[in-house]
Amino acid sequence: MALRDTTRPEAAGPVPPVAAPLDPADRDRLLAGTHHDPHALLGAHPVPGGTLVRALRPNARAVSVLVDGSRTELCSEGDGLFAGVLPGPGIPSYTLLVAYDDGEQEVHDPYRFLPALGELDLHLIGEGRHEQLWRALGAEPMVHQGVAGTRFTVWAPNAQGxxxxxxFTYWDGTQYPMRSLGASGVWELFLPGIGEGTRYKFEITSRYGHRFLKADPMARGTEVPPDTASVVTASHYAWGDGEWMAHRGDLPVHEAPFSVYEVHLPSWRPGAGYRQLAEELPAYAREMGFTHIELMPVAGHPFSGSWGYQVTSYYAPTPRLGSPDDFRYFVDACHRAGLGVIMDWVPAHFPKDDWALARFDGDPLYEPGNASRAEHPDWGTYEFDYGRTEVRNFLVANAVYWCEEFHIDGLRVDAVASMLYLDYSRDSGQWEPNVFGGREDLDAVAFLQEMNATVYRRCPGVVTIAEESTAWDGVTRPTDGGGLGFGLKWNMGWMHDSLEYIQKEPVHRAYHHHEMTFSMVYAYSENYVLPISHDEVVHGKRALVSKMPGDWWQRRANHRAYLAFMWAHPGKQLLFMGQEFAQGAEWSEAHGPEWWLLGDDYHSAGDHRGVQSLVRDLNAVYRATPALWQRDTDPGGFRWVLCDAADDNVLAFLRFAGDGGPLLSVSNFSPVVRHGYRLWVPDGGAVWREELNTDEARYGGSGVGAGGPVKAEDGFLTLTLPPLATVWLVPEG
Structure with missing residues (x-):
């Protein structure tokens, strides 16, 4: 086809070079979106007599090339292809002038650019060791070869195209085929002029010929559900938490106070976004004395009823509450308030939504190829293929991403047990043993070890926490000792046993006394967190106060006594929102905490305000008393004073600080006042004072207590134990 220069009149002379037509097979593959190297067909290429320029612009009326102000029209080859040969040596710098029915646009040609992804990135991706994978894959606004635009990259090794x-293409991918970057399985295209806020997906043609749109697995921004597109995003946030970040790791977490307020962000204040929450939630949690806020998953998820545990966008905070920078603002506000931020992280499974990770390039990719192995039996989801290097890299880098890009201080890893066991929720014949004949998932073990080791190496001061409900050995043991490498583990055994006990009528508790003492048999086998989480106050399990027996007064008294027992027990503690003021109803993600219970009228709200005041004081005394946290993982920091008074429903133990300073915790889980109750104490002549009493009138109690300092005589304290209460005492001075 001839090329015509429209800037000069027609004149006699040599015949201009002609653009050779595309090979029919190449043309068909290009137009079908199955060509592995569209840059070899499109853009500018030297040919005998000049430079061939070919453009793919569906729906365009005409396409011209602009070189140094000179306009040269390309000839149509049909199906949106335009081509021509520019005479002269060398490939000039040029732009395209594309004419549509509604006007002309001058644009850069995406197919004149070199790959915007380096060889080192590809090597690390292939090795599964790209610890900042989000800088290589996804949509990255950038300046490339002097032109502003966005680099799109995606891992889809099984795709034809x-x-x-x-x-910007009306969701038709014809115009912008990507090139394959070889054996890495990565596809790349730099699109000049595309910037932040652009919505996009990848149109994938599988090796079976099926074509479908997929959201970007590495998207840093997404549309608000139910819309599912990815959004080109870049951060412009200026952090103000330098002091916090510099010192958050000064004290090892297992030797530090660690009192966690668990929150479901969308329902803590329904309708509030990240920035409004940043003004209210850190102030409240700080005033209540907590050290950390734990967020139920904030990564992108399509169904709000999943509470975030069905993640489709692992690299994007949910847009329901604002932008990624809005979420950064929230974390920054927490840090400036002196609060750490822990985030629930869900690497155990992902949903089957056809626009997301499931069968991403037409074949199992993030999930195992074995269908029975891929299906999670409990949740109707897919499990990750932990044995595939790129999948493991996707998850390890994701853990690092939240810590580095959003300054997250801790990752609580959900459903670890379901990852560790090949036979988890599977019957005989539904699973295959590992190479050693065992039921352990060795690939999952290796992944968790790599994740923990990488996070701790790259992110000083960050803690990882396992929700692991079995007796797996070494969950919090370092990886170099064969452990999984977590910093802390939820103590599910303590939670189940203690709740089983406290729900019994006091007259029956004597027969369950061991459920309150058994935890000390294994208390130092791991570094534990004692969790009263969202899982314990939903789905018919009832709110914490509603689990308690008796009338309303007794339920609240049990609630207060139990919390003080929990705060004194070895291990860190976690309490779900609403339980800090004894909300009686189960949590609902639609309504959140029942704040109205804390009304202005004390007589109508006093029941709940009293419990709230107790939790505030528990945290204040806890943080000021090293005996309650300094030696949580040291058996020498604990000593039973009374563990066998089953008939009395009484438990008493000592906690010791690093300097030996003690605190005595005494719990009377009976509705009977016990007068003249004698308890051994280590300093036989010391005077002990009441540091906290859950039966104080200001908490809603009956006001029974020591009434003043108590002197030990012959090594024993003689106390009056209030009903359904926990009392903390410390030596004066």
Whole structure:
């Protein structure tokens, strides 16, 4: 086809070079979106007599090339292809002038750019060791070869072809086929002029010929559900938490106070976004004395009823509450208030939504190829293929991403037990043993070890926490000692046993006394957190105060006594929102905590305000008393004073600080006042004072207590134990 220069009149002379037509097979593959190297067909290429320029612009009326102000029209080859040969040596710098029915646009040609992803990135991706994978894959706004635009990259090794589709193409990917970067399985395309806020997906053609749109697995921004597109995003946030970040790791977490307020962000204040929450939640948690806020999952999830545990966008905070920078603002506000931020992280499974990770390039990719192995039997989801290096890299880098990009201080890893066991929730014949004949998932073990080791190496001061409900050995043991490498583990055994006990009528508790003492048999086998989490106050399990027996007064008294027992027990503690003021109803993600219970009228709200005041004081005394946290993982920091008074429903133990300073915790889980109750104490002549009493009238109690300092005589304290209460005492001075 001839090329015509429209800037000069027609003149006699040599015949201009002609653009050779595309090979029919190449043309068909290009237009079908299955060509592995569209840059070899499109863009500018030297040919005899000049430079061939070919453009793919569906729906365009005409396409011209602009070189140094000179306009040269390309000839149509049909199906949106335009081509021509520019005479002269060398490939010039050029732009395209594309004419549509509604006007002309001058644009850069995406197919004149070199790959915007380096060889080192590809090598690390292939090795599964790209610890900042989000800097290599996804949509990255950038300046490339002097031109502003966005680099799109995606891992889709089984695809025949991948194209970029978006709001700028009316969701038709024909115009922008991506090139394959070899054996890495990565596809790449730099699109000049595309910037932040652009909505996009990848149009993938599988090796079976099926074509479908997929959201970007590495998207840093997404549309608000139910819309599912990815959004080009870059951060412009200026952090103000330098002091916090510099010192958050000064004290090892197992030797530090650690009192966690668990929150479901969308329902803590329904309707509030990240920035409004940043003004209210850190102030409240700080005033209540907590050291950390734990967020139920904030990564992108399509169904709000999943509470975030069905993640489709692992690299994007949910847009329901604002932008990624809005979420950074929230974390920054927590740090400036002196609060750490822990985030629930869900690497155990992902949903089957056809626009997300499931069968991403037409074949199992993030999930195992074995269908029975891929299906999670409990949740109707897919499990990750932990044995695949790229999948493991996707998850390890994701853990690092939240800590580095959002300054997250801790990752609580959900459903670890379901990852560790090949036979988890599977019957005989539904699973295959590992190479050693065992039921342990060795790939999952290796992944968790790599994740923990990488996070601790890269992110000083961050803690990882396992929700692991079995007796797996070494969950919090360092990886170099064969452990999984977590910093802390939820003590599910303590939670189940203690709740089983406290729900019994006091007259029956004598027969369950061991459920309150058994935890000390294994208390130092791991570094524990004692969790009263959202899982314990939903789905018919009832709110914490509603689990308690007796009338309303007794339920609240049990609630207060139990919390003080929990705060004194070895291990860190976690309490779900609403339980700090004895909300009686189960939690609902639609309504959140029942704040109205804390009304202005004390007589109508006093029941709940009293419990709230107790939790505030528990945290204040806890943080000021090293005996309650300094030696949580040291058996020498604990000593039973009375563990066998089953008939009395009484438990008493000592906690010791690093300097030996003690605190005595005494719990009377009976509704009977016990007068003249004698308890051994280590300093036989010391005077002990009441540091906290859950039966104080200001907490809603009956006001029974020591009434003043008590002197030990012959090594024993003689106390009056209030009903359904826990009392803390410390030596004066």
């Amino acid at each position: 991948v194209r970029v589709a978006g709001d």
